[in-house]
Amino acid sequence: MQPVLSPLNQWVQSSPSLLALDTPKKRYTWAELEHEALMVAASLSQQGVQSGDVVTCVGKNSPESVILLLATLEIGAVCAFTMPQTESELETKLSTLYASHQQRWIWSPEVSAERTLECAPSSAEQISRAYSSDAIATIVFTSGTTGIPKAVAHTSRQHLASAQGLLARFRFQQGDTWLLSLPLYHVSGLAIIYRWLQSGATLKVGSGDLHSDILTVTHASLVAIQLKRLLEADIELTLTHVLLGGSHVPLALSSQAAKRGIDTWLGYGMTEAASTVTAKQIDEHYSAGSLLPNRKVKLEDGRIYVGGDTLALGYYRQGAVTPIAEHGWFDTKDLGTWVGGELKIIGRADNLFISGGENIHCEEIEAILNAFAGVQQAIVIPVADEEFGFRPVAILDAKKLPDLNQIETYLKPRLTKFKWPIAYHLLPESLLGNGIKLSRKAVKDWFKEHQELIK
Numbered sequence: 001m002q003p004v005l006s007p008l009n010q011w012v013q014s015s016p017s018l019l020a021l022d023t024p025k026k027r028y029t030w031a032e033l034e035h036e037a038l039m040v041a042a043s044l045s046q047q048g049v050q051s052g053d054v055v056t057c058v059g060k061n062s063p064e065s066v067i068l069l070l071a072t073l074e075i076g077a078v079c080a081f082t083m084p085q086t087e088s089e090l091e092t093k094l095s096t097l098y099a100s101h102q103q104r105w106i107w108s109p110e111v112s113a114e115r116t117l118e119c120a121p122s123s124a125e126q127i128s129r130a131y132s133s134d135a136i137a138t139i140v141f142t143s144g145t146t147g148i149p150k151a152v153a154h155t156s157r158q159h160l161a162s163a164q165g166l167l168a169r170f171r172f173q174q175g176d177t178w179l180l181s182l183p184l185y186h187v188s189g190l191a192i193i194y195r196w197l198q199s200g201a202t203l204k205v206g207s208g209d210l211h212s213d214i215l216t217v218t219h220a221s222l223v224a225i226q227l228k229r230l231l232e233a234d235i236e237l238t239l240t241h242v243l244l245g246g247s248h249v250p251l252a253l254s255s256q257a258a259k260r261g262i263d264t265w266l267g268y269g270m271t272e273a274a275s276t277v278t279a280k281q282i283d284e285h286y287s288a289g290s291l292l293p294n295r296k297v298k299l300e301d302g303r304i305y306v307g308g309d310t311l312a313l314g315y316y317r318q319g320a321v322t323p324i325a326e327h328g329w330f331d332t333k334d335l336g337t338w339v340g341g342e343l344k345i346i347g348r349a350d351n352l353f354i355s356g357g358e359n360i361h362c363e364e365i366e367a368i369l370n371a372f373a374g375v376q377q378a379i380v381i382p383v384a385d386e387e388f389g390f391r392p393v394a395i396l397d398a399k400k401l402p403d404l405n406q407i408e409t410y411l412k413p414r415l416t417k418f419k420w421p422i423a424y425h426l427l428p429e430s431l432l433g434n435g436i437k438l439s440r441k442a443v444k445d446w447f448k449e450h451q452e453l454i455k
């Protein structure tokens with residue numbers, strides 16, 4: 001039986017001399033990139049990493065982390081990504097990945113040397129290629145907004161099904177360059193890798209400075225504030241397509257980008273479904289877009305269930321995988337409705353609360369506050385109230401708190417009065433971080449801790 005070719009090897013055979021990877025120090029053709037990946041694969045093999053073993057990559061994006069992923073794919077190992085964190089947080093994740101008797105394979109520039117793999121290129125030698133599109137290829141952890149993060153296991157087939165479906169609508173092809181602007185320890189970062197491997201285009205790994213990294217790039221995954229700052233900066237943009245996520249996207253921002261020749265898209269997705277499930281080019285109709293190929297969505301009593309070819313194998317723990325789907329469907333715990341063939345997200349089922357006998361969705365209030373002048377992002381949380389049970393409070397990412405009379409005048413025609421926040425507070429800069437989205441749990445924890453001080 002002929003061995004299955006990895007995506008990397010397929011492009012080596014069809015387009016060996018085309019530019020594959022652009023990094024601050026070197027540019028690689030597909031042939032050069034494969035050579036580099038195979039030397040790292042040889043190094044892993046020499047140190048004892050075998051097919052099926054989990055290699056944990058700890059840290060921020062780098063050319064080395066991309067090559068490590070390609071190397072693990074070639075030898076059939078599993079690449080688990082996790083962010084830089086405290087020793088105790090890392091230990092929690094490692095104990096999920098490895099049983100007590102198992103060898104821990106860790107690569108990181110940020111973890112003590114005695115615990116890490118040496119992934120410098122080894123002398124080229126014959127390695128045992130064991131790529132399988134149906135074996136576990138990657139593990140990424142959920143954001144953990146409601147508890148201990150879960151380790152989500154995907155195969156390459158599932159990642160590539162996700163890439164194929166998006167690229168059927170969102171053009172990305174040879175000659176284009178996508179910036180790896182999101183971390184590999186988020187599924188949205190991994191999705192960029194597999195769109196690159198699906199299309200045979202170019203991936204750019206920058207230095208971390210968005211304003212310089214974006215130069216010569218045609219495609220990027222950004223949050224709205226990043227795009228806003230790029231459009232306001234005095235730089236020449238070569239961008240043609242931007243996939244936006246993380247928070248509300250003002251139509252005015254999309255229009256501003258369109259004047260520069262940039263198509264802006266948004267979507268709805270999750271870790272368990274290998275990133276994007278629905279998507280659309282931004283227009284005046286606010287929704288999460290239409291269903292992409294290779295996915296399935298159904299609504300039951302307003303609750304969103306996802307299925308299809310992109311759905312993860314399951315949650316990984318010490319070599320065992322617990323399926324996430326029941327009868328082929330994953331309960332997202334999100335609430336939504338169909339509007340003209342497009343999915344409109346109402347909010348999280350667990351972000352619904354009852355105030356005076358009425359159902360209130362945090363996200364409904366947030367969507368309206370996000371469109372108020374000066375508000376970058378709003379997070380609404382329920383606060384216990386003796387009379388009503390709970391009342392909404394708004395935490396705003398803004399330079400200053402809006403005038404109360406002005407915001408109530410704004411809310412009056414847009415939101416029933418019992419849904420109006422009873423108080424507004426500024427979001428502390430410490431919670432902004434550099435993640436893809438603001439952590440609702442972190443905001444709730446901050447408010448609970450400081451509630452008496454900010455009354």
